[in-house]
Amino acid sequence: MELLQRFLKGDKPAIARVITKIENGTDPKLLEEIFPHTGNAYFIGITGPPGAGKSSLVNAIVPKLLENNKKVGIIAVDPTSPFSGGALLGDRIRMNDLALNENVFIRSMATRGSLGGLASKTKDIALVLDAAGFDYVLIETVGVGQIELDIAQVCDTTVVVLVPESGDAIQAMKAGILEVADILVVNKGDRSGADRLILEMKFAFELRDEKINWQIPILKTVAIENQGIEKLASTVKFHKEYLERSGEIEIERKNKLVLRVNELIEEKIKTHLHNYIIDQKQLKKMIDKAYERKITPHYITDEIVKKMFLKKEV
Amino acid sequence: MSKDKWKKKYSKRKERDINFSNLSKIKINPLYTPDDNEDFDYDKDLNYPGEYPYTRGVQPTMYRGRLWTMRQFSGFGTPKDTNTRYKYLLKHGQTGLSVAFDFPTLYGKDSDDPLAQGEVGKCGVAIDTLRDMEILFDGIPLEKISTSMTINPPAAMLLAMYIVVGEKQGVPKDVLTGTIQNDMLKEYQAQKTWIYPPEPSMRIITDILKYCSENVPKWNTISISGYHIREAGSTALQELAFTLANGFTYVDYGIKSGLPVDTFAPRLSFFFNSHLDFFEEIAKYRAARRIWAKLMKDKYHAQNPKSYLVRFHTQTAGCSLTAQQPENNIIRTAFQGLAAVLGGTQSLHTNSMDETYALPTEKAVKIALRTQQLIAYETGVPNTIDPLGGSYYVEALTDELEKLTLEYFDKIETLGGVVPAIEKGFFQREISRSAYEYQKALEKKEKYHVGINIFEEEENVEIELLKIPEEVEIDQKKSLNKVKEERNNSKVKETLIKLREAAENRENLMPRILDCVREYATLGEMCETLKEVFGIYKEPIIF
Amino acid sequence: MNKKIRILIGKPGLDGHDRGAKVIAAALRDAGFEVIYTGLHQLSESIVEAAIQEDVDIIGLSILSGAHMTIFPKILELLKQKNAEHIIVIGGGIIPEEDIKKLLKMGVKRIFTPGAPTNDIVDYIKSIIR
Ligand code: B12
Numbered sequence: 001m002e003l004l005q006r007f008l009k010g011d012k013p014a015i016a017r018v019i020t021k022i023e024n025g026t027d028p029k030l031l032e033e034i035f036p037h038t039g040n041a042y043f044i045g046i047t048g049p050p051g052a053g054k055s056s057l058v059n060a061i062v063p064k065l066l067e068n069n070k071k072v073g074i075i076a077v078d079p080t081s082p083f084s085g086g087a088l089l090g091d092r093i094r095m096n097d098l099a100l101n102e103n104v105f106i107r108s109m110a111t112r113g114s115l116g117g118l119a120s121k122t123k124d125i126a127l128v129l130d131a132a133g134f135d136y137v138l139i140e141t142v143g144v145g146q147i148e149l150d151i152a153q154v155c156d157t158t159v160v161v162l163v164p165e166s167g168d169a170i171q172a173m174k175a176g177i178l179e180v181a182d183i184l185v186v187n188k189g190d191r192s193g194a195d196r197l198i199l200e201m202k203f204a205f206e207l208r209d210e211k212i213n214w215q216i217p218i219l220k221t222v223a224i225e226n227q228g229i230e231k232l233a234s235t236v237k238f239h240k241e242y243l244e245r246s247g248e249i250e251i252e253r254k255n256k257l258v259l260r261v262n263e264l265i266e267e268k269i270k271t272h273l274h275n276y277i278i279d280q281k282q283l284k285k286m287i288d289k290a291y292e293r294k295i296t297p298h299y300i301t302d303e304i305v306k307k308m309f310l311k312k313e314v
Numbered sequence: 315m316s317k318d319k320w321k322k323k324y325s326k327r328k329e330r331d332i333n334f335s336n337l338s339k340i341k342i343n344p345l346y347t348p349d350d351n352e353d354f355d356y357d358k359d360l361n362y363p364g365e366y367p368y369t370r371g372v373q374p375t376m377y378r379g380r381l382w383t384m385r386q387f388s389g390f391g392t393p394k395d396t397n398t399r400y401k402y403l404l405k406h407g408q409t410g411l412s413v414a415f416d417f418p419t420l421y422g423k424d425s426d427d428p429l430a431q432g433e434v435g436k437c438g439v440a441i442d443t444l445r446d447m448e449i450l451f452d453g454i455p456l457e458k459i460s461t462s463m464t465i466n467p468p469a470a471m472l473l474a475m476y477i478v479v480g481e482k483q484g485v486p487k488d489v490l491t492g493t494i495q496n497d498m499l500k501e502y503q504a505q506k507t508w509i510y511p512p513e514p515s516m517r518i519i520t521d522i523l524k525y526c527s528e529n530v531p532k533w534n535t536i537s538i539s540g541y542h543i544r545e546a547g548s549t550a551l552q553e554l555a556f557t558l559a560n561g562f563t564y565v566d567y568g569i570k571s572g573l574p575v576d577t578f579a580p581r582l583s584f585f586f587n588s589h590l591d592f593f594e595e596i597a598k599y600r601a602a603r604r605i606w607a608k609l610m611k612d613k614y615h616a617q618n619p620k621s622y623l624v625r626f627h628t629q630t631a632g633c634s635l636t637a638q639q640p641e642n643n644i645i646r647t648a649f650q651g652l653a654a655v656l657g658g659t660q661s662l663h664t665n666s667m668d669e670t671y672a673l674p675t676e677k678a679v680k681i682a683l684r685t686q687q688l689i690a691y692e693t694g695v696p697n698t699i700d701p702l703g704g705s706y707y708v709e710a711l712t713d714e715l716e717k718l719t720l721e722y723f724d725k726i727e728t729l730g731g732v733v734p735a736i737e738k739g740f741f742q743r744e745i746s747r748s749a750y751e752y753q754k755a756l757e758k759k760e761k762y763h764v765g766i767n768i769f770e771e772e773e774n775v776e777i778e779l780l781k782i783p784e785e786v787e788i789d790q791k792k793s794l795n796k797v798k799e800e801r802n803n804s805k806v807k808e809t810l811i812k813l814r815e816a817a818e819n820r821e822n823l824m825p826r827i828l829d830c831v832r833e834y835a836t837l838g839e840m841c842e843t844l845k846e847v848f849g850i851y852k853e854p855i856i857f
Numbered sequence: 858m859n860k861k862i863r864i865l866i867g868k869p870g871l872d873g874h875d876r877g878a879k880v881i882a883a884a885l886r887d888a889g890f891e892v893i894y895t896g897l898h899q900l901s902e903s904i905v906e907a908a909i910q911e912d913v914d915i916i917g918l919s920i921l922s923g924a925h926m927t928i929f930p931k932i933l934e935l936l937k938q939k940n941a942e943h944i945i946v947i948g949g950g951i952i953p954e955e956d957i958k959k960l961l962k963m964g965v966k967r968i969f970t971p972g973a974p975t976n977d978i979v980d981y982i983k984s985i986i987r
Pocket residue numbers: 414415416417420436437438464504505506507541542545546547631632633634635636668669670671672673674866871872873874875876877878880881916917918919920921922923947948949950951969970971972973974975978
């Protein structure tokens with residue numbers, strides 16, 4: 001059978017292979033073929049600092065999402081070593097309870113180089129799982145900063161996970177992670193400091209006035225003991241209902257498509273500029289001239305961009 | 315001549331092009347002199363053997379009074395197979411027993427558990443019920459022999475079985491001597507045989523401490539083990555620091571559970587590795603004794619001098635042995651055994667030459683035993699106590715290891731102590747990094763290993779191997795079934811319910827476990843019962 | 858194109874010896890591979906399922922417990938059942954020469970034993986992939 005046919009039937013090896021092809025960029029047509037089959041899954045982002053318990057939370061919450069015969073796809077992203085280009089992907093260790101569940105699919109991904117690129121690949125792979133028929137797609141990303149902001153763009157519900165360990169909260173606020181949170185979780189509720197962190201967060205959120213219609217819930221969990229998980233699952237479902245009921249889901253998803261298109265335009269222009277337009281030798285000559293104050297950076301820019309608009313194919 | 319003058323002379327000559335450091339990455343000087351032990355104070359730093367701080371040894375007579383116990387770790391196949399091997403070892407002059415259990419037993423699973431498939435009797439002896447323990451010690455008088463058991467999460471159950479075997483032989487509890495490893499902290503750090511999470515594990519351990527201090531007073535209740543930490547890849551320094559930190563954590567928990575320190579501390583014992591770097595190992599044992607004594611006195615205010623003692627077993631380093639040119643392993647083991655004896659060990663296991671191939675054959679294990687008998691009876695080394703005491707080098711190294719160990723203690727303290735540091739993966743990360751660094755050091759030839767990266771040979775190793783027949787699993791399952799048919803199943807159920815209640819109500823578990831054992835409850839049944847109350851441990855992701 | 862070699866390092870059964878598996882995993886990462894580590898005490902079924910979902914090129918099993926003659930055949934069988942025979946199986950650990958011969962016949966591609974330099978392992982894997 002054709003790969004695509006097997007894929008659409010939900011065959012796991014086929015899903016895995018399609019992901020690989022998208023990830024490696026070896027089959028550009030593939031995404032076009034699967035796109036008509038997307039739009040049915042609900043995307044949940046889980047993000048926060050390393051070791052916060054994101055994978056443990058995924059392991060705990062998925063059984064709740066599986067109720068009523070639902071299917072769940074999981075993407076767990078970990079950083080690539082900047083030195084070797086290799087990666088150690090260990091999120092599955094935490095998700096072993098799910099490993100043999102027929103209705104679950106787990107895929108580990110390494111960031112592979114550029115951060116923007118990663119976010120883009122992850123979004124496409126989330127679409128793959130959508131097309132494959134998963135009702136929920138969970139995306140776990142580590143670290144602090146740009147990646148999760150980016151990934152939040154495709155998620156309907158973004159769960160930000162913090163832990164009582166000092167520094168995380170402030171760092172997260174600085175990095176703007178809280179801006180993307182629809183639900184805030186303070187995990188490791190069994191550790192001292194959890195309640196204080198919850199208070200701090202409540203205070204921080206009271207000062208904000210965006211997203212007024214959705215009061216961001218702050219939940220306490222102990223992922224490894226399954227505490228607070230029921231509540232987290234119901235809150236996610238409640239957020240989903242809220243979006244659907246208020247009609248926000250359509251607006252949000254359209255917004256997200258706009259953002260995605262903008263992003264792809266930028267990406268495309270960037271690669272195009274670098275790969276085809278900018279003649280490095282010529283650029284060097286022009287820079288030398290600019291250094292001698294003979295031409296302006298603006299002039300150089302105009303020259304390059306003009307050349308780009310002359311091209312017809314991208 | 316002044317030292318400076320000598321140094322000048324020295325620096326004009328060429329050194330061999332190698333890295334002069336030991337396995338803890340401590341730089342070794344070309345020469346040690348009195349100024350390397352500047353504040354040296356004999357009474358304070360060393361004192362006499364059997365005297366605080368015990369640097370020179372824990373007894374006044376050491377090996378002039380009694381040699382160390384020769385105790386080869388062994389177990390394989392069915393209880394009958396292992397019983398035969400024990401009798402062989404005792405016949406050849408071994409002076410204590412040391413039981414190796416198979417994987418299912420180590421994890422508290424029965425031989426018919428799905429995860430036990432293919433592992434029954436392979437790496438140790440299979441024990442499912444009291445019946446197996448009766449066969450294991452058949453014809454071995456428990457009042458005459460001391461037995462060490464390498465068992466951790468199910469330690470309470472195996473100890474209970476041993477006690478009941480004693481009862482059946484007519485040996486009262488207060489006569490029994492031996493050791494259970496029962497050191498869960500290093501399991502999470504290094505050996506990885508775990509069942510329950512750290513807190514309930516610590517509770518079981520303190521239950522054992524309490525029960526034994528009242529009922530089995532000569533039993534060593536915890537063997538605080540650096541061996542596994544080292545074998546998992548740590549340096550000597552990490553082995554020393556982590557082991558002692560674990561030891562102090564048991565003391566903390568014991569005190570917290572309401573036991574006065576002197577009621578249980580005298581029964582704590584230790585277990586160290588003996589690795590390739592000869593003097594580093596000797597210094598390690600000496601430093602261990604001194605650090606423990608000082609802190610038990612100054613920090614924990616123990617009054618009984620027995621609480622100050624690091625009494626320890628040593629095993630030579632399995633991970634230092636090679637598949638290549640396996641005969642060389644006999645020689646490595648001899649050096650390592652010698653280091654342990656020079657370091658004042660109380661008992662010793664010497665590894666067999668076939669270490670990297672399989673559990674040892676009779677012949678290989680006999681050579682290993684003979685190796686320590688040679689040290690004892692031929693070398694003259696045991697004729698005097700701590701013969702290296704006062705060596706400028708060994709004393710400087712002992713001081714250095716002590717200093718660096720205290721620095722590690724501070725680090726662990728800032729992480730909140732040993733248990734939180736385990737949860738944060740601190741030890742696991744330190745150990746696996748050292749393991750990887752050592753591997754890379756070998757591949758870059760910064761460290762040498764004969765047969766691996768120097769003096770390699772093309773060879774066809776012909777070596778006789780111990781094979782565990784697949785029938786063992788079938789036989790063991792059969793005898794387990796037989797026990798299950800013969801016992802009183804409703805009694806078993808009753809005792810298991812009582813065990814569960816004791817776990818929930820924080821009652822001491824030992825008496826309940828003894829009841830289960832007497833009714834021939836299986837190890838798996840008992841461990842599963844406790845799992846329902848205590849939950850299971852999940853491994854954190856650490857590289 | 859952005860292809861990386863993906864390998865799953867597995868510790869099946871009750872065997873807790875993870876020093877070697879972790880050393881190998883770190884060495885392969887440093888050689889630029891994407892290494893999926895599934896942790897200790899895995900069922901053969903979970904290992905095979907993970908390998909399929911991760912679409913790895915290779916499964917590398919580390920077995921020091923003596924259970925290799927039970928586990929390797931089981932993994933091979935499961936791969937066959939699941940139409941995933943394209944995934945190559947290699948391994949290492951304490952495995953006697955006569956068993957290695959049998960395992961190679963069954964379809965295990967290669968077994969490394971104590972003392973094997975990690976460089977050799979990296980080179981070997983590169984040589985069989987692509
Ligand atoms: C270290 C060690 C331990 C440590 C383990 C620490 C840890 N976290 O890993 C400790 C002390 C805890 C330990 C305990 C036990 N051990 Co042990 N242990 C060893 C020892 C000495 C070295 C293993 C090692 O780590 N070597 C260093 C690493 C880097 O080498 P390696 O694993 O062999 O890996 C190399 C190759 O094999 C290969 N490789 C390995 N895996 C893979 C995977 C892939 C994909 C590839 C490509 C290559 C590859 O490449 C590596 C690099 O060269 C061996 C004997 C020996 N010298 O080999 C016994 C040995 C494995 N242990 C043995 C036994 C019996 C046990 C116990 C069961 C004893 C008991 N009854 O209590 C317990 C079980 C504990 C447990 N939870 O598993 C036996 C096994 C016998 C058998 N299989 O027939 C051995 C062989 C010793 C013996 N002769 O009796 N052990």
